[in-house]
Amino acid sequence: MLDIKNKASLAINKFIDDAINASPDLKDKLDNISPISFDLSVADIGPFYIKINKEEVAASLDYISDNDFSVSIGLVEAAKYITHGTIEKSHIVGDAEKAFVLINILKNTNIDLSVLIERNFGHIPGVLSYLAGIKINQNTDVTIIQDELVQKLRSISIRLDRLEALGKEK
Helix, strand or coil, X not given: CHHHHHHHHHHHHHHHHHHHHCCCCHHHHHHHHCCEEEEEEECCEEEEEEEECCXXXXXXXXXXXXXXXXXXXXXXXXXXXXXXXXXXXXXXXXXXXXXXXXXXXXXXXXXXXXXXXXXHHXXXXXXXXXXXXXXXXXXXXXXXXXXXXHHHHHHHHHHHHHHHHHHHHC
């Protein structure tokens, strides 16, 4: 059980480090509100205990007694935060002011999502998320017909499979 907790803590800390590295100003903003500690539960997973100091941002599954606040949300609330950047006050226990300052910092930070996806899921999902982001943010009348897009993605997938097979043969 201890090994699982250590691996989960390492994975959470890696994700937090990647998020900080994917944003040009997140570290400075977190330094401005530190020290702060809280726990986060998402859809009955957790709680994850997170401490933000000037030196580091650390996450753990080990209980921290002196938390500033607790946030407990379900999947619907997590999706609402991702799309709208808000969490209802009823999901926060403790110092709600500090919680909302942190939420607003995270909401207003320009995290490069494609870099975060690439670091955690690989090059192809990262490139696809980058291309999808470009297409979503494009303000032109140029459209890609869905059949052409599906054909191009399938062609890329087949070519990658062939390259992997060739690599395994040699």
